[in-house]
Amino acid sequence: MVNPWQRVDVIMLRPGQSERLCRLPYPGHTKGCPNVGKKRGCPPNAPGIAEVLRLDEDVWAIWNGFDLASHVARMRGRQPDWSDRQLRCCLYWQSKARKELRANICRFLAAHRGLVVADTPEANGVNVTKTMKSIGIALEWPPRRRAYQIVLAGTPIVLIGDPAEDAGVKKVGFF
Numbered sequence: 753m754v755n756p757w758q759r760v761d762v763i764m765l766r767p768g769q770s771e772r773l774c775r776l777p778y779p780g781h782t783k784g785c786p787n788v789g790k791k792r793g794c795p796p797n798a799p800g801i802a803e804v805l806r807l808d809e810d811v812w813a814i815w816n817g818f819d820l821a822s823h824v825a826r827m828r829g830r831q832p833d834w835s836d837r838q839l840r841c842c843l844y845w846q847s848k849a850r851k852e853l854r855a856n857i858c859r860f861l862a863a864h865r866g867l868v869v870a871d872t873p874e875a876n877g878v879n880v881t882k883t884m885k886s887i888g889i890a891l892e893w894p895p896r897r898r899a900y901q902i903v904l905a906g907t908p909i910v911l912i913g914d915p916a917e918d919a920g921v922k923k924v925g926f927f
Contacts, residue, residue: 756856757814762807762904763882770877771795779837798875805870805906812905813884814860814869818849821897845899853901860905868908878904 765773774795775784787794805811824839831839857869874880880902881891891900 755859756816757812757860757905758887759810760813760883760887760904762801762811763879763886764801765874765877765879767877769879770798770874773874793872794875798872798877801870801873801876801878801904802909804876804909805868805904806909807906809907812860812864812867813887813902814853814856814905815884815889815900815902816849816853816856817889818845818852818899818901819897820845820895820899840895849899849901853903857903857905864905866907867905869903869905871903873902873904876904 771788774788777784785794789796791797801807820840823845824836827834827839827844861867861869870876873883881893884891884900884902889900892898
């Protein structure tokens with residue numbers, strides 16, 4: 753099995769773009785994500801990635817690619833009357849995908865001691881779509897075949913145990 757992580761050159765969003773993306777409407781949320789401006793790890797409260805990870809040292813993308821197309825086909829067999837939106841609803845697949853991502857993070861951290869994970873790189877101002885494309889992984893928006901969950905890892909700027917942990921920085925070994 754190929755490890756689901758790779759060194760990346762971080763590509764940044766334009767200033768303020770992270771918050772604008774989070775405010776885009778989606779079904780059931782006409783004003784975008786309800787966490788914007790409320791959660792500490794969400795824009796505009798989230799620190800920039802350069803305040804979290806040392807960008808002058810190696811930064812790694814760690815990911816999980818969930819086979820959404822197979823999930824939809826399986827669900828269509830079980831629920832033939834469901835709409836495409838119902839079949840793709842993240843409530844039915846996201847927990848499994850996140851569990852797989854956590855396992856990948858744990859494997860990575862076991863092999864790369866002393867690093868930390870920024871688990872909401874978009875909120876930290878990273879253009880995740882372009883960063884992943886630079887290593888040959890094209891993200892679909894919206895996902896049709898494969899849905900990716902992506903975090904970044906690297907050398908911390910903050911001290912382990914710092915309040916920045918609430919802003920998307922995780923201690924090593926706590927996943």
